[in-house]
Amino acid sequence: MKPRHHKFAAALVGALCMAGLALAAGPAKTAKPAADQRAPLVLLDAERHLVLEEMRNFLAVLQTITDALPREDMKEVARAARTMGSGAANEIPPVTVAKLPEEFKVLAGGVHTSFDLIALDAESLGDPKHTISQVAEMLQKCNACHGIYQIKVGKDVRPGSRTN
Numbered sequence: 291m292k293p294r295h296h297k298f299a300a301a302l303v304g305a306l307c308m309a310g311l312a313l314a315a316g317p318a319k320t321a322k323p324a325a326d327q328r329a330p331l332v333l334l335d336a337e338r339h340l341v342l343e344e345m346r347n348f349l350a351v352l353q354t355i356t357d358a359l360p361r362e363d364m365k366e367v368a369r370a371a372r373t374m375g376s377g378a379a380n381e382i383p384p385v386t387v388a389k390l391p392e393e394f395k396v397l398a399g400g401v402h403t404s405f406d407l408i409a410l411d412a413e414s415l416g417d418p419k420h421t422i423s424q425v426a427e428m429l430q431k432c433n434a435c436h437g438i439y440q441i442k443v444g445k446d447v448r449p450g451s452r453t454n
């Protein structure tokens with residue numbers, strides 16, 4: 291770079307830094323951070339715990355699957371996927387499921403069905419690339435639901451129910 295360009299680059303970096311500082315300082319003083327606009331699922335604390343535990347299990351199984359794929363260990367992929375399939379024991383009690391909106395249940399069911407298919411195809415096709423594309427497709431369902439809902443802890447609002 292020629293010296294003149296050096297100067298210009300330095301000035302540009304300086305200007306960008308100033309703009310960055312102004313941005314960082316500006317809105318923080320005037321506006322509050324935007325509130326979470328996603329639809330709240332109002333659950334008891336223990337119910338929230340169960341739902342989030344299932345979520346962490348989803349993530350743990352995805353970790354196992356992505357660990358097994360480069361080794362082409364399709365048996366392990368199938369085994370792990372099946373633990374989150376629709377045949378797996380459901381940890382969420384019916385009373386909690388009853389509080390969840392229909393769309394939530396459809397999306398959650400879709401994820402379990404995806405795990406079923408991942409397990410079946412891992413066994414019958416044994417093709418890691420195919421499995422990866424199935425995982426990517428399933429992750430869209432995870433993302434879709436996360437874009438719509440948040441969990442809030444609140445009192446049980448159903449008539450005749452205990453409050454905690």
Ligand code: HEC
Pocket residue numbers: 331342343345346348349352393394395397398401428429431432433435436439440441442
């Ligand atoms: C039917 C809706 C739905 C689907 C499908 C879904 N999630 Fe979630 N997930 C949620 C909600 C709601 C939360 C809580 C978000 C909040 O309150 O900010 C959550 C939270 C999580 C968390 C945070 C857990 C914690 O301990 O805080 C992880 C990790 C997660 N999800 C992973 C996944 C993965 C991976 C998938 C797909 C395999 C998935 N989820 C599919 C609704 C869903």
